[in-house]
Amino acid sequence: MMRRFLAILLAAAVLLPSCLRHRPGDSGEATQQKDTVLPLGFLTDAYQVDSSRVRDGETFSGLMNRLGMGARDAYTLVQRCDSIFDVRRMRAGNDVEAYYSADSSGRRLEYVVYHNDRIRSTVFQCRDSICGWVYSRPVQKVRKIADVTIHNSLWNDMIDAGASPLLIVDLADVYAWTVNFFGLQEGDRFRVVYNQTESDGEVIRIDGIDFALYNSGSFSASAIRFDQGDGGNKYWNEKGESMRKAFLKAPLQFTRISSRFTYHRKHPITGKVRPHTAVDYAAPTGTPVHSIGDGTVTLCGWDGSGGGNRIRIRHMNGYETCYMHLSKYASGIRQGSRVAQGQVIGYVGSTGHSTGPHLDFRVWKDGTPIDPLKMISPPSEPLRSENLDSLGKLYQAYLDTLSAR
Known part of the structure; x- marks a missing residue:
């Protein structure tokens, strides 16, 4: 019972009302509902609910009109809730629930719940004293x-x-x-x-x-x-060496390797055996491609030999990288551009000689092709010597924690 009581208090504490909340029914019903846990501030089970999402290009007024609220009431709602909800921040794809009461004349919109994110929701009361409030889930x-x-x-x-x-x-x-x-x-x-x-x-x-x-x-x-x-x-790491290196291990996240570095590969289009001094990453069209290190763009344009849209970057210590078959380039990327490690430079595509969307990724060291998967990246600056002892103790404490499981 104590846990239930605390849960009720917590639910009440996270509601931030901007006006008095309407509760359906007469005063007797309202008194009875005060003893019910109302996470959203009203008795959801008393209504019919329709779930949907904000559509691309949909305005707040358009959303409310689609759900059954008139333009004048929607305008009033915007004015009264401007301190808790910025209509310009409403995002396409976010979940929305509309709650309706039903009688002989049909359905009437009572409440709309817009989910700002996975924790916060904005509740709009659509009848009587039009208003809104914010609900935050206990975490x-x-x-x-x-x-x-x-x-x-x-x-x-x-x-x-x-x-x-x-x-x-x-x-x-x-x-x-x-x-x-x-x-x-x-x-x-x-x-x-x-x-x-x-x-x-x-x-x-x-x-x-x-x-x-x-x-x-x-x-x-x-x-x-x-x-x-x-x-x-x-x-x-336990030696005080930075986990950050000069180059990322890969220019993409969470894809698969469809072809590896080799000097003897049968080309999927021509059928001829020839070197493939690259690693191919299969990924959906539009997947962001990142520069693996700081550098300067030396080439940004069409590769007439089959690479399609490609970007070539010169890095420090004689390293160069190339990214091919891109669907498009990222904004601001052109020959001469400076890029940072991890910066999005383009997007996966299937331009040029290609059997499907993928990234052809190449690395050179002093002009010689090297296998990107075997490249040893120089480390960044190590931990300061005065912190090594503290790091070592922390490392051992974590090992002890894992061993105790």
Whole structure:
């Protein structure tokens, strides 16, 4: 009973009313409903509900009109709710529920719930005292440990291990310079200490990785979050070497390799055997392509030899990279442009000689083609020496935490 009472108080606390809330029925009904948990501020079960999404190009007035509210009332609603809801921030694709009462004359729109995000919703009262308020789901911060061994795919194995697939994005960011996520093998293992925000058992977001340990055969890579307070790198291995390197491991996220670096490949179009000094990443048209390192664009245009739309970038220490078959270039990318590591430079396509959407990615060192999957990236600046002892103790503490499971 105490937990139920606290839940009622919490639900009431997160409602931010901009006006008095209407409750259907007479005063007796309203008194009875005060004892009912009303997460959205009204008794949802008393109404018929229609679910939809905001359409592309749809305005707030257009949405409300589609759901059954007149233009004048919609204007009044906008004016009364301007302190809690900016109609210009309404996003296409967001979920909307419309609640209707029914009688002999038909259905009448009573409430509309617009979901701003996975935590916040704006509730609009559409009859009587037209107004609105904000509801925020109760959330909690949870510290978690994930232990994932690759059997099928990182996505499925993450779920099988009881962890949220949302963790994959953060994991890929931490290991972007160290682990080739396109080349994971069966038996590879990730152990991760991290934090997440939950609501009613649902994972809302990952709040950062504190420690990760990757093992693949005899190779291992640890990542320890340690802030030196200088606004720079946050992740280091146990030796104090930065996890950030001069080059990313791949120019795309979460795709598959369709063709590898070789000097003897049968061309899929001509049928001739010739060198393929590139790695092909199969991905849907429009997938963002990132520069793997800082550099200057030396070529940006059509490759008449079959590469289609391509970008070539010169990096430091004699490295060059090339990205081909692009559907289009990112805004501002042209010959002479300076680009940063991780910056979107274009989008996957199938231009030129191509059998389907993919990225042809090439790397040269001092003019000689090298296998991008075997490229050894120079490390960034190491941890300051005065912090090595603290880092070592933190590393051992995380190992002890994992061993205790």
